[in-house]
Amino acid sequence: MRILLLGDYSKLHNSLKEGLIALGNEVILVSDGDDFKNYPCDYSIRPKFLQSFGVRKIKNLVFRITKFDICDLERGIRFYFLLKKLKGFDAVQLINERSIKTTVSFEQYLLKKIFENNNKVFLLSCGTDFVNTQFLLKNSLKYSVFTPYFNNETDLKCYSYMLYYVSKSHQKLHRFVYENCAGVIxxxxDYHLPLLNYNSYLGLIANPINTDEISYCEPEINDKIIIFLGINRYSYIRKGIIFFEKALAVIKEKYADKIEIIITENIPYTEYIKLYSQAHILLDQVYAYDQGYNALEAMAHGKVVFTGAETEFLEHYNLSEDEVCINALPDENDIVAKLSLLIENPKKISEISKNARSFIEKEHDYKVIANTYLTTWFEK
Structure with missing residues (x-):
């Protein structure tokens, strides 16, 4: 089969591509690299001209005056010139309703060409979109990425990106994609719950993790327990990083001679992996019910990850609390208590580490997940 994957978040489509190729399929991935993370792809639509040093000042001036990022236009133009290569695929998957990340009208035009020139087009819900933003704005969950917004703990600017997805202009694009795609996955x-009442919903397919390339490293604690926190400044508020920082301040004072803390900010994916490889514990995010790709990959390496692992996740996979990862709540005292338990009981780190790797191999193997996608796409 010939498969076209449009866009990539957190290396999800890259890993899916690896699984699909391992099963004998031809796969092309088009993306902009997901900003500073710079994930690989076959055809890049990353804005280059408008990001060059001499032109960047003009771009920034236009944005300050109009709030329009002209890099969005460059992505669309680069995608337009690829259209002749993006025909005749058996299945296409969009990483998002706005997978090209250009202007609404241009995005709709380009996606119309994709719908017309290929067999089946599917939509993946793995990040912010209309459905999950609308769902979260109802404030029906005990907490979510919008909790700081509801609690007036931050200004509106921090949520402008997410709120864009419920704007009238984006809703037009949302309807167009839903009316034309063969289904949503x-x-x-975190993305399953908002979609439960949609007829186009095809179900949850777990993130694919390439366990053939990720070696399990059994934690060795000879001197200090190393705790890693990688901060993405763009999602700092929405991921609840403040709770990790407050907890680490307490832990640093409480266990100064037993721990080492590594903190990074906005670094490329390859550097991120190198830096956390030496850690025993990784702090991922707070406002989540399930693990995203970064957490899962760290679990595959054997790290004890503080992330989303709520009741819905535990019931879905038939797990006990904190069995394969630590459920990080928006409460620094709870995080301190859970970190303290691990620091004072290093054997617990080894136990969770082994459980985490086994869980990834069982539920997230990239070839098994790729086969599930193929079944979903071609049995639809």
Whole structure:
């Protein structure tokens, strides 16, 4: 089969591509690399001209005056010139309703060409979109990425990106994609819950993790327990990083001679992996019900990850609390208590580490997940 994957978040489509190729399929991935993460792809639509040093000042001036990022236009133009290569695929999957990340009208035009020139087009819900943003704005969950917004703990600017997806202009694009795609797939529980009442929903397919390339490293604690926190400044508020920082301040004072803390900010994916490889514990995010790709990959390496692991996730996979990862709540005292338990009981780190790797191999193997996608796409 010939498969076209449009866009990539957190290396999800890259890993899916690896699984599909391992099963004998031809796969092309088009993306902009997901900003500073710079994930690989076959055809890049990354804005280059408008990001060059001499032109960047003009771009920034236009944005300050109009709030329009002209890099969006460059992505669309680069995608337009690829259209002749993006025909005749058996299945196409969009990483998002706005997978090209250009202007609404241009995006709709380009996607119309994709719908017309290929067999089946599917939509993946693995990040912010209209459905999950609308769902979260109802404030029906005990907490979510919108909790700081509801609690007036931050200004509106921090949520402008997410709120864009419920704007009238984007809703037009949302309807167009839903009316033309063959179905919608969720990557984890955070995106599964909002889609439950949609007829176009095809179900949850877990994130694919290439366990053939990720070696398990059994934790060795000879001196200090190393705790890693990788901060993405763009999602700092929405991921609840403040709770990790407050907890680490307490832990640093409480266990100064037993721990080492590594903190990074906005670094490329390859550097991120190198830096956390030496850690025993990784702090991922708070406002989540399930694990995203970064957490899962760290679990595959054997790290004890503080992330989303709520009741819905535990019931779906038939797991006990904190069995394969630590459910990080928006409460620094709870995080301190859970970190303290691990620091004072290093054997617990080894136990969870082994459980995490086994869980990834069982539920997230990239070839098994790729086969599930193929079944979903071609039995629809």
């Amino acid at each position: 969720a990557s984890d529980m």
